[in-house]
Amino acid sequence: MSAFxxxxxxxREVLEVLSNHPDLLAIADAVAAxxxxxxxxxxxxxxxxxxxxxxxxxxxxxxxxxxxxxAGFVARALAALGDGQVIHIVGAxxxxxxxxxxxxxxxxxxxxxxxxxxxxxxxxxxxxxxxxGGRIADEELQTPQGAWxxxxxxxxxxxxxxxxxxxxxxRVSCNPSGDNGTTPRNIPEPLPTLDPALSGFVSGYRDAxxxxxxxxxxxxxxxxRAVEWLRFVEQPQADGNSPEPVVERVAVDTHTLKPVLxxxxxxxxxxxxxxxxxxxxxxxxxxxxxxxxxxxxAPVTASVSSQQTVMPAGAAAALGGTLVWAxxxxxxxxxxxxxxxxxVSGYGVSSGLPxxxxxxxxxxxxxxxxxxxxTEYVTVKESTQPxxxxxxxxxxxxxxxxxxxxxxxxxxxxxxxxxxxxxxTGKTLWYGILEQDGMYxxxxxxxxxxxxxxxxxxxDFQGSK
Numbered sequence: 001m002s003a004f005x006x007x008x009x010x011x012r013e014v015l016e017v018l019s020n021h022p023d024l025l026a027i028a029d030a031v032a033a034x035x036x037x038x039x040x041x042x043x044x045x046x047x048x049x050x051x052x053x054x055x056x057x058x059x060x061x062x063x064x065x066x067x068x069x070x071a072g073f074v075a076r077a078l079a080a081l082g083d084g085q086v087i088h089i090v091g092a093x094x095x096x097x098x099x100x101x102x103x104x105x106x107x108x109x110x111x112x113x114x115x116x117x118x119x120x121x122x123x124x125x126x127x128x129x130x131x132x133g134g135r136i137a138d139e140e141l142q143t144p145q146g147a148w149x150x151x152x153x154x155x156x157x158x159x160x161x162x163x164x165x166x167x168x169x170x171r172v173s174c175n176p177s178g179d180n181g182t183t184p185r186n187i188p189e190p191l192p193t194l195d196p197a198l199s200g201f202v203s204g205y206r207d208a209x210x211x212x213x214x215x216x217x218x219x220x221x222x223x224x225r226a227v228e229w230l231r232f233v234e235q236p237q238a239d240g241n242s243p244e245p246v247v248e249r250v251a252v253d254t255h256t257l258k259p260v261l262x263x264x265x266x267x268x269x270x271x272x273x274x275x276x277x278x279x280x281x282x283x284x285x286x287x288x289x290x291x292x293x294x295x296x297x298a299p300v301t302a303s304v305s306s307q308q309t310v311m312p313a314g315a316a317a318a319l320g321g322t323l324v325w326a327x328x329x330x331x332x333x334x335x336x337x338x339x340x341x342x343x344v345s346g347y348g349v350s351s352g353l354p355x356x357x358x359x360x361x362x363x364x365x366x367x368x369x370x371x372x373x374x375t376e377y378v379t380v381k382e383s384t385q386p387x388x389x390x391x392x393x394x395x396x397x398x399x400x401x402x403x404x405x406x407x408x409x410x411x412x413x414x415x416x417x418x419x420x421x422x423x424x425t426g427k428t429l430w431y432g433i434l435e436q437d438g439m440y441x442x443x444x445x446x447x448x449x450x451x452x453x454x455x456x457x458x459x460d461f462q463g464s465k
Contacts, residue, residue, distance in 0.1 A: 080256060080257040080258050081258075081279065081280065081281050082280055082281040082282075083281060084280070084281030084282040084283050084286075085120055085122060085123075085281070085282075085283065085284050086118055086119065086120045086281060086282040086283070086284055086286070086287050087117075087118075087119045087120075087121075087194075087279070087280075087281050087282075088116075088117070088118050088119075088278075088279070088280050088281065088282050088287075089115075089116070089117045089119070089276065089278070089279050090114065090115075090116050090276070090277040090278045090279075091114065091115045091116075091117075091262070091274045091275065091276055091277060092112060092113070092114045092274065092275045092277050093112075093113050093114070093272065093273060093274040093275065094110040094111065094112060094113065094273075095110065095111040095112070095113050095132060095133075095396065096271075096272075097408050097409065097410075098110070098111040098396070098406060098407070098408045099111065099406075099407050099408075100133075100400045100404050100405070100406055100407070101404060101405050101407050101452070102403060102404050103403055103404060103405060103434075103452070103455055103456050104403060106452075108407075111132065111133050111396075111406070112132075112133060112134070113130070113131065113132050113133075113137075114130070114131045114277075115128065115129070115130045115131075115274075116128070116129045118282075118287045118289070119192065119194060120284060120287070120289075121191070121192075121193075121194075123144075123284070124142075124143060124144040124191040124192065125141075125142070125143055125192075125287075125289045126140075126141075126142040126192035127139075127140070127141050127142075127287070127289055128140045128141075128142075131395075132395045132396045133395065133396070133398070133400070135395035135398065136150075136395065137394065137395040137396060138150070139292035139293075140154075140292065141289060141290070141291055141292060142191075142192040143189075143289065144188075144189055144191065145189065146158070146159055146189055147189075148291045148292055149292055150292045150293065150294060150295035151294070151295065152294060155167065155170065155172045156189060156190075157174040157187065158187040158188060158189045158190070159189075160172060160173065160174055160180060161174075161184070161185040161186070161187045162184050162185065162186060162187070163184065164180035164181050164182055164183065164184060164185075165180075165182055167180050168180045170350050171349065171350060213232060214230045214231060214232050215230070215231050216228065216229070216230060216231075217229040217230065217231040217249065219254075220251065222251045222260055222261050223260075225253050225255075225260060226253070226254045226255070227251040227252055227253055227254060227260060227261070228251070228252050228254055229249055229250070229251055229252075230249070230250045230252065231247065231248075231249050232247070232248040232249075232250070233245055233246070233247050233248075244266050244267035245266075245267075246264065246265070246266055247264070247265040247266075247268075248262060248263065248264050248265075249262070249263040249265070250262050258276070258279050259276045259279060260275065260276050261273065261274070261275055261276065262274045262276065297347050297351050297353055298347075298388075298393070298394070299345035299346060299347055299356065299388045299393075300346060300347060300348045301345070301346040301348075301388075302343060302344070302345045302346070302387065302388040302389035303343070303344050303389070304341045304342065304343060304344075304389070305342045305343070305344045305357075306341075306342045307339050307340070307341050307342070308339060308340045309337065309338065309339050310338055310339065310340055311338065312325060312335075312338055312363075312461050313461070314338075314340070315338050315339075315340055315361040315363075315461075316461050318340040318359050318361060319359065319361055319382070319383070319384060319439070320384060322437060322438065322439065322460065322461075323361065323382075323439075323460070323461040324380075324382055324436050324437055324439045324441060324458050324459070324460060324461070325363055325380065325458070325459070325461050326363075326365065326378075326380060326454050326457040326458050326459075327457055327459070329365065330365045330366075330378055330450065330453060330454050330457060331449070331450060331453050333365040333366030333367075333376060333377065333378060333450075334365065334366070335363060335364070335365050336364050336365065336366065336367055336368075337362075337363070337364040337367070338361070338362070338363050338364075339361070339362045340359060340360075340361055341359065341360040341361070341362060341389075342357065342359060343357070343358045343359065343360050343383075343387060343389050344356070344357055345357075345358065345387075345388060345389070358383060358384075358385060358387070359383065359384075360381060360382065360383040360387055360389065360390060361381070361382050361383070362379060362380070362381050363379065363380040363381075364377060364378075364379050365377060365378040365379075365380075365454070366378060367379075369444070371412050371425075371427055371429060371446075376445075376446045376447070376450060377445070377446055378443065378444070378445045378446075378450050378451070378454045379443065379444045379445075380441060380442075380443055380454065380458075381441065381442045381443075381444075382439045382440060382441045382442070383439070383440055384438065384439060384440070385440060386398065386440045387440065387442075390440075390442040391431065391433065391442045392433060392440055392442060397433060398433070399433050399434045399435035399440060399441075400433075400434070402435065402436070404434070405432045405433065405434040405443075405452075405455050406432065406433040406434070407430065407431070407432050407448075407451065408430075408431050409428050409429065409430045409431065409448070410428065410429055410431075411424050411425075411427070411428050412424070412425045412427040412428065412429060413425065427446075428447075429444060429445070429446065430444070430445045430446070430447060430448050430450070430451040431443065431444055431451075432444075432445075432451050432452075432454075432455055434455060434458075436458055437460060441458070443455060
């Protein structure tokens, strides 16, 4: 791999890649909560890892398109938004493939995601806050002077051109070769833009229909409300990076004339559904565009530097005296292995932070813990802190309230011999995340019953205290 990665991936490509990975699609779905295309952040090139693709620049800004009046349907739709310069949108959706289960009652509820946007096209300001399960997952401010997230300034091509030396030190580039040069150049920051579906809405249905951006797709009913459906199609990119078109369908309430639901489909497959909780316009002075508070650095790599097989009492001692386990057996599967992991978490070269060292414990019931084996198994991994290595990373992978567990599953895929294609094996693995007695736990099981039985059996090891 070159010291510098290629610049960015298309948003549509990201959705296609993540559509079979519910845990990762959670963030993509949340960001699509109002189904808009945002600028992408350049990925950082780091040795041994591939950073997730983040935001590229949008080309055209909207300048208060909802201002002005037409006749009939368009006039009433625009009037429904109000006359403010800033458009304010609140969207809600369910994180695909994730539920929260109350371990005592068995009650199950989906994980909620929400995105809130304040957009001022005339001044080039956009503030976005994305929440997963009530926790802030992402916050971004875009301005004509650049963009910022909780991780700091976004490395855009405009910033890199103006700061070539600093960009080279940070190992980011807009050139495949990674050569930024040394002479600063002034490139204007692109202004933010709304997604075609919502931009078409706020600029008037008549224009969207006339220029071919949208087509009417008939009437329907959404949650008891009569709606008209509009369809927007983004064609595949000419470079072939996104072979499937993205289709966005917007349901508009026929009485309030406001959008109530947005669907996104990739290659005919539905990958996101968002409820529009509210949409309105505000005066510019009513909105504060402050930079996001900088979050604590999160690790980007994790590995086991050493592993030791021990008895449960030794595992409890390694964790400071406390071990949460499910007893000597689970549903007839005996505890076959207990190991202590010495974990190294890295924060990346650009962070300037040293590696962090911590301890974790893995318990294997049944097994071996290999999806390719015919035997059933359960693994319990735990530590006194959330471990990226154990799958506890980011707001979408944090334990819910005490007494409940975050549950997800994935179909096991395998490579077709002699090709790069993947095919399903017919097997499904189940995952659970929870917190108990100050320990952060990650469970993996070969079926849902085993997963739930294991979580309900968790208790303090008798020698822990």
